[in-house]
Amino acid sequence: MEEASARKPRVVIIGGGFGGLEAAKKLACADLRLTVIDRTNYHLFQPLLYQVATAALSPADIAAPIRGVLSKCRNVEVMLTEVESVDVNAKKVKLSDGDVDYDYLIVATGARHSYFGHPEWERFAPGLKSLEDAVEIRRRILMAFEYAERTSDEAARKAAMTFVVVGGGPTGVEMAGAIAEIARYTLSKDFRHIDPSQARVILVESEPKVLASYPDDLRDSAMKQLADLGVEVRTGIHATNLTDQGLQVGDEFIPCRVKIWAAGNNASFVGKSLGVPIDRVGRVMVNNDLTIPGHPEVQVIGDLANFPFQTGQPLPGVSPVAMQQGRHAARNILMMIEGDQPQRFWYFDKGSMATIGRNKAVADLKLVHLSGIPAWLAWLFIHVLFLVGFRNRLAVLFQWAWAYFSFSKGARLITRNFQSEQRPPA
Amino acid sequence: MEEASARKPRVVIIGGGFGGLEAAKKLACADLRLTVIDRTNYHLFQPLLYQVATAALSPADIAAPIRGVLSKCRNVEVMLTEVESVDVNAKKVKLSDGDVDYDYLIVATGARHSYFGHPEWERFAPGLKSLEDAVEIRRRILMAFEYAERTSDEAARKAAMTFVVVGGGPTGVEMAGAIAEIARYTLSKDFRHIDPSQARVILVESEPKVLASYPDDLRDSAMKQLADLGVEVRTGIHATNLTDQGLQVGDEFIPCRVKIWAAGNNASFVGKSLGVPIDRVGRVMVNNDLTIPGHPEVQVIGDLANFPFQTGQPLPGVSPVAMQQGRHAARNILMMIEGDQPQRFWYFDKGSMATIGRNKAVADLKLVHLSGIPAWLAWLFIHVLFLVGFRNRLAVLFQWAWAYFSFSKGARLITRNFQSEQRPPA
Numbered sequence: 001m002e003e004a005s006a007r008k009p010r011v012v013i014i015g016g017g018f019g020g021l022e023a024a025k026k027l028a029c030a031d032l033r034l035t036v037i038d039r040t041n042y043h044l045f046q047p048l049l050y051q052v053a054t055a056a057l058s059p060a061d062i063a064a065p066i067r068g069v070l071s072k073c074r075n076v077e078v079m080l081t082e083v084e085s086v087d088v089n090a091k092k093v094k095l096s097d098g099d100v101d102y103d104y105l106i107v108a109t110g111a112r113h114s115y116f117g118h119p120e121w122e123r124f125a126p127g128l129k130s131l132e133d134a135v136e137i138r139r140r141i142l143m144a145f146e147y148a149e150r151t152s153d154e155a156a157r158k159a160a161m162t163f164v165v166v167g168g169g170p171t172g173v174e175m176a177g178a179i180a181e182i183a184r185y186t187l188s189k190d191f192r193h194i195d196p197s198q199a200r201v202i203l204v205e206s207e208p209k210v211l212a213s214y215p216d217d218l219r220d221s222a223m224k225q226l227a228d229l230g231v232e233v234r235t236g237i238h239a240t241n242l243t244d245q246g247l248q249v250g251d252e253f254i255p256c257r258v259k260i261w262a263a264g265n266n267a268s269f270v271g272k273s274l275g276v277p278i279d280r281v282g283r284v285m286v287n288n289d290l291t292i293p294g295h296p297e298v299q300v301i302g303d304l305a306n307f308p309f310q311t312g313q314p315l316p317g318v319s320p321v322a323m324q325q326g327r328h329a330a331r332n333i334l335m336m337i338e339g340d341q342p343q344r345f346w347y348f349d350k351g352s353m354a355t356i357g358r359n360k361a362v363a364d365l366k367l368v369h370l371s372g373i374p375a376w377l378a379w380l381f382i383h384v385l386f387l388v389g390f391r392n393r394l395a396v397l398f399q400w401a402w403a404y405f406s407f408s409k410g411a412r413l414i415t416r417n418f419q420s421e422q423r424p425p426a
Numbered sequence: 427m428e429e430a431s432a433r434k435p436r437v438v439i440i441g442g443g444f445g446g447l448e449a450a451k452k453l454a455c456a457d458l459r460l461t462v463i464d465r466t467n468y469h470l471f472q473p474l475l476y477q478v479a480t481a482a483l484s485p486a487d488i489a490a491p492i493r494g495v496l497s498k499c500r501n502v503e504v505m506l507t508e509v510e511s512v513d514v515n516a517k518k519v520k521l522s523d524g525d526v527d528y529d530y531l532i533v534a535t536g537a538r539h540s541y542f543g544h545p546e547w548e549r550f551a552p553g554l555k556s557l558e559d560a561v562e563i564r565r566r567i568l569m570a571f572e573y574a575e576r577t578s579d580e581a582a583r584k585a586a587m588t589f590v591v592v593g594g595g596p597t598g599v600e601m602a603g604a605i606a607e608i609a610r611y612t613l614s615k616d617f618r619h620i621d622p623s624q625a626r627v628i629l630v631e632s633e634p635k636v637l638a639s640y641p642d643d644l645r646d647s648a649m650k651q652l653a654d655l656g657v658e659v660r661t662g663i664h665a666t667n668l669t670d671q672g673l674q675v676g677d678e679f680i681p682c683r684v685k686i687w688a689a690g691n692n693a694s695f696v697g698k699s700l701g702v703p704i705d706r707v708g709r710v711m712v713n714n715d716l717t718i719p720g721h722p723e724v725q726v727i728g729d730l731a732n733f734p735f736q737t738g739q740p741l742p743g744v745s746p747v748a749m750q751q752g753r754h755a756a757r758n759i760l761m762m763i764e765g766d767q768p769q770r771f772w773y774f775d776k777g778s779m780a781t782i783g784r785n786k787a788v789a790d791l792k793l794v795h796l797s798g799i800p801a802w803l804a805w806l807f808i809h810v811l812f813l814v815g816f817r818n819r820l821a822v823l824f825q826w827a828w829a830y831f832s833f834s835k836g837a838r839l840i841t842r843n844f845q846s847e848q849r850p851p852a
Contacts, residue, residue, distance in 0.1 A: 041568065041840045058484035060837035067616035068838065077618045080572045080840070097576065131841055142467065146506045150523065190493035192503045398824060411486035412494065414467045414506070415557055 008033050008075075009337055012093055012100055014083050014270065015108035016043050016066045018319040019302030022326030023106050029073035030334065035100060037079045037093065041065055044131065045387055047319060048396070050171060052134035053260075054141065054178035055186070055409040059131045061396050062387070083109070085273035088295050104297050104333045107270060107284070108326065111303040111317060114266035114281070121242040125259035128171055135415065137260060141179060142414045144258045145187060148194045155255065161199045162256035164247050166239050167263030168205030169212065170354040173222060175260055176203040177356040180229040185358075185407040202232045202256075204239055204249055206263075211354060211362065213316055218362040221371040225360040239263070265317060267304045274298065279306045283314065289342040290329050296342055299332060301325035307345065315347050319386075324348065355379045358404065434458050434501075435763050438519055438526055440509050440696060441534035442469050442492045444745040445728030448752030449532050455499035456760065461526060463505045463519065467491055470557065471813055473745060474822070476597060478560035479686075480567065480604035481612070481835040485557045487822050488813070509535070511699035514721050530723050530759045533696060533710070534752065537729040537743060540692035540707070547668040551685035554597055561841065563686060567605060568840045570683045571613060574620045581681065587625045588682035590673050592665050593689030594631030595638065596780040599648060601686055602629040603782040606655040611784075611833040628658045628682075630665055630675055637780060637788070639742055644788040647797040651786040665689070691743060693730045700724065705732045709740065715768040716755050722768055725758060727751035733771065741773055745812075750774065779805045784830065 009032045013020045016038035024036050042063040051057040070076045082096040086107065093100045113127030126133050126140075141163065148160035165176045183199035190196065203210065203226065209219040210226070210233060226233050234249065241248035246255040267282035276292045277285045283306035286292060290299040290307070302322035306314045315321045324347055332342035353363035353375060361375035370378060384397055403409055435458045439446045442464035450462045468489040477483040496502045508522040512533065519526045539553030552559050552566075567589065574586040591602045609625035616622065629636065629652065635645040636652070636659060652659050660675065667674035672681040693708035702718045703711045709732035712718060716725040716733070728748035732740045741747045750773055758768035779789035779801060787801035796804060810823055829835055 041572065041838070058486040058837075059841065060484040060839055063839055065616075065838040067613075068834070071615040074618070078616075079576065081576065131839070135841070146467065150505065150507065187493075189497040190491075190504075192500070395821070395824065398821065411484075412467070412491040413486055413489050413557070415485065415561070 009103040010035070010101060011104045011106070011333055012037065012102035013106045013108060014038075014086075014093065015110060015302070015304075016040070016078075017046070017108060017110050017302060017322065019110075019322035019326040019329075020106065020108035021066070021069065022323045023108070023301070023330040024070055024076065024326075026327050026330035027333065028070055028076045030075075032075065032333075032337065034073075034076045035079060035102075036066060036070065036076065037081060037083060037095070037100070038066055039080070039082050040130075041067065041080050042131075043069060046129070047383065048387075049128050049131070049134050050174045050178055052131065052411070053128055053137040053175065054182055055138055055412045056178070056403055057396060057399060058411050059135065061399065063131060083270055086270065086298070088274055088292075088298055091297070102297075104336065105299070106326075106329045106333075107274070107298065107300045107304060108302045108322070109268035109270040109304055111265040111267045111281075111283075113261055114264045115261065116264060118242070121261070124242050124244055125166060125247075125261040127261040128175065137258075138411070139414050140258045141182070142412060145183075145191065145194070145196055145199075146414070147257070149191045150193075157194065159246065159255040160257045161194065161196075162202065162246075162254065163199060163258045163260070164202045164204060164254060164256045165260045165262055166204045166242075166247070167261065168203055168207070168210030168233070168235070169262060170352075172203060172205070172260075172262035173210055173226065173354050173356055175262060176201050176231045176233075177226060177229055177360065180231050181357045182409065184230065186409045186412070200232060201230065202234060202254065204237060204247075205233065205235045206238050208235050210235070213352070214354075214362060214364055215369055218364055218369050218371065222354070222356060222362050225356045225362075225372070229357050229360065265303065271300065271304050274300070279314070288344045289332060290325060290345050291332070291342055296336065299329040299342075301329050307347075309344075310347055316352075318352060320350060320352075321347055353379045353382065435529040436461065436527060437530045437532070437759055438463065438528035439532045439534060440464075440512075440519060441536060441728070441730075442466070442504075443472070443534060443536050443728060443748065445536075445748035445752040445755075446532065446534035447492070447495065448749045449534070449727070449756040450496055450502065450752075452753050452756035453759065454496055454502050456501075458501065458759075458763065460499075460502045461505060461528075462492060462496065462502065463507060463509060463521070463526070464492055465506070465508050466556075467493065467506050468557075469495060472555070473809065474813075475554050475557070475560050476600045476604055478557065478837070479554055479563040479601065480608055481564050481838045482604070482829055483822060483825060484837045485561065487825065489557060509696055512696065512724070514700055514718075514724055517723070528723075530762065531725070532752075532755045532759075533700070533724065533726045533730060534728045534748070535694035535696040535730055537691040537693045537707075537709075539687055540690045541687065542690060544668070547687070550668050550670055551592060551673075551687040553687040554601065563684075564837070565840050566684045567608070568838060571609075571617065571620070571622055571625075572840070573683070575617045576619075583620065585672065585681040586683045587620065587622075588628065588672075588680065589625060589684045589686070590628045590630060590680060590682045591686045591688055592630045592668075592673070593687065594629055594633070594636030594659070594661070595688060596778075598629060598631070598686075598688035599636055599652065599780050599782055601688060602627050602657045602659075603652060603655055603786065606657050607783045608835065610656065612835045612838070626658060627656065628660060628680065630663060630673070631659065631661045632664050634661050636661070639778070640780075640788060640790055641795055644790055644795050644797065648780065648782060648788050651782045651788075651798070655783050655786065691729065697726065697730050700726070705740070714770045715758060716751060716771050717758070717768055722762065725755040725768075727755050733773075735770075736773055742778075744778060746776065746778075747773055779808065781805045 187196040303317040351365040363370040363375035471488040613622040729743040777791040789796040789801035
């Protein structure tokens with residue numbers, strides 16, 4: 001039994017995000033040995049991370065334990081560990097605590113936010129990629145209101161009630177809209193010395209309009225819907241400096257306590273170790289079948305891959321691309337095991353959507369462009385449908401329904417690190 | 427308007443736990459100015475904290491923002507800050523960032539776990555008082571299984587699969603039972619190199635039986651129900667040393683990775699600053715009307731108070747005592763404002779219950795003692811009923827129902843501190 005299974009091809013997937021998990025589901029229970037490596041123990045539904053950062057959902061609502069998702073098939077092994085690099089010649093993945101050999105490899109390690117050569121800005125303006133990021137941003141937003149309530153310094157209070165989001169892509173638009181909603185509705189009656197609805201939310205975008213990847217009419221609509229929510233959208237300007245005290249845009253210094261970074265991504269460092277060409281932001285230049293040059297047994301998918309064969313541009317870093325590539329890469333492996341060639345990948349674009357707030361969204365469904373309530377309902381429907389795991393889907397629906405009818409957000413917790421709250425007895 | 431309100435008596439409540447929040451609810455909207463001070467922004471439903479620590483519930487499920495609970499009455503102000511001490515002569519509460527004057531004061535700052543003169547043990551064996559504690563314990567429990575799955579060192583694996591809970595009160599019993607259930611049911615199919623159901627759970631108690639405050643028949647029943655779940659109950663022994671590697675009890679050293687402390691409490695340091703007699707564990711010796719000697723305008727309630735007038739013993743540190751005292755203290759203040767004397771406090775004991783696991787519990791309802799399923803159903807009913815806030819109650823019910831029928835726990839997340847997961851690009 002052991003020996004028979006030792007002769008089966010060994011497939012390793014690095015990364016349990018949308019791409020990696022789709023590939024894993026397709027390969028689970030097939031006649032091979034499958035190892036999934038991730039540095040967290042959960043799959044994260046990243047499109048809803050901004051709702052954790054703005055106190056609408058709890059971390060566990062948008063995360064599913066990877067082991068739980070894949071536990072049914074006994075040929076699947078999940079490893080919680082850090083990948084250091086890949087040795088494509090030796091067919092080995094180097095881990096922080098050992099090596100793993102593979103016959104076929106899928107690399108799906110994604111991207112993190114990047115600060116255009118200013119890594120020191122991260123401390124002042126966290127990005128939004130992990131649950132830890134989201135809980136930290138939630139803490140900062142809620143603490144800013146608490147600070148404003150307690151301080152007697154008028155300038156400090158103004159800075160605490162000014163929230164700046166850098167970057168007008170979907171994440172930036174969703175964050176800005178959600179912060180404005182918290183201030184206008186959720187917290188409106190909670191304070192005595194400040195009026196949270198007077199908070200300023202500023203969205204900074206270097207292009208002339210937000211949502212660069214959307215059709216022009218929806219970009220206009222998004223600008224208008226943001227303005228309706230009271231978000232100040234500043235377009236055509238760059239953040240040139242970022243400090244504890246605030247943010248420099250053009251000639252103006254905006255004093256603000258909470259800054260959120262949604263402006264750029266860098267692909268995971270694992271891509272570099274493959275030894276094949278990468279682009280300016282670290283994405284691997286894959287072949288049109290998702291394999292890498294010279295190594296058909298290695299495929300790269302999702303945010304880590306630059307796939308320019310369909311539109312001339314890299315495919316966008318969104319979950320549908322990653323999921324379709326994950327399924328395709330899994331199929332390629334099953335074909336290669338049978339002795340066939342890997343096939344060319346085609347992305348089927350069903351459209352994209354971004355939510356701005358209650359009843360506010362834009363949806364580009366290709367055949368039709370939606371704005372406002374219809375777009376928002378479409379967004380709601382799709383996101384509930386795609387949430388991983390039956391339990392999470394119901395829990396999220398419940399919390400959304402509650403939030404919609406009560407204007408309240410349930411996860412308004414300011415939590416700190418373990419032991420930081422303890423103080424020595426006097 | 428401002429002037430009129432400035433002449434109203436000012437009531438300050440320190441602590442937003444069960445006692446403080448009950449008092450606040452009773453005084454909210456009365457003809458006085460009310461200030462509630464807490465160092466977190468939420469009221470915590472502490473009896474369910476062990477369910478966060480064992481991945482059944484999310485932090486937000488058992489916490490309600492204090493501002494939200496009290497936002498309706500405009501005369502209530504909530505301060506998120508740290509109390510340093512109370513100056514009873516100047517009628518001032520000293521904060522880390524200022525002072526607050528009071529006419530009437532309720533001190534309800536509770537207790538933290540204590541390590542019998544070994545504060546260095548806390549690092550190795552966290553207690554369970556705050557959300558941060560609970561999330562840290564959850565991380566340690568889940569990481570122990572991950573470590574056991576990856577290690578090739580047989581002794582290290584055994585130590586990682588040994589969980590020790592020190593202290594056989596309700597919290598210790600609940601923790602031990604819940605860890606045993608996770609291992610036997612929730613995680614049973616998740617690993618490939620270990621069998622989680624082989625995990626050892628050891629409960630150490632210095633008395634001859636667990637649940638010292640319960641009637642003898644229920645203590646026996648709890649011992650039996652724990653044994654049914656596979657928990658090894660070691661009674662009549664003390665932990666004499668505690669290290670990273672394990673725990674010394676009597677002559678035996680038990681190698682174990684995860685240790686949880688549920689053995690003792692020390693009252694909050696704020697009690698000491700009142701300048702009146704305190705007991706061995708720091709509780710304030712209150713008068714029989716909850717006021718402190720010489721200062722009828724100051725009342726102490728909940729876990730911080732030693733109230734020996736009813737049974738000869740201090741009342742137990744449980745939420746019904748704190749809540750009844752909170753309401754009584756509020757009534758006393760309303761009477762004193764009218765020129766009347768504060769009244770003697772009487773605790774009405776409706777009984778107590780502890781849950782051990784699925785269908786397993788004990789309940790001392792005074793007239794009747796329940797064990798097993800009836801006790802467990804009673805426990806469920808009471809806890810859902812008392813959970814603060816409509817939203818949390820429904821969310822918790824939903825998650826419990828899901829967990830009951832699926833044997834699954836939804837919040838199996840290993841989360842780390844912000845930025846600890848980031849690594850420099852290679």
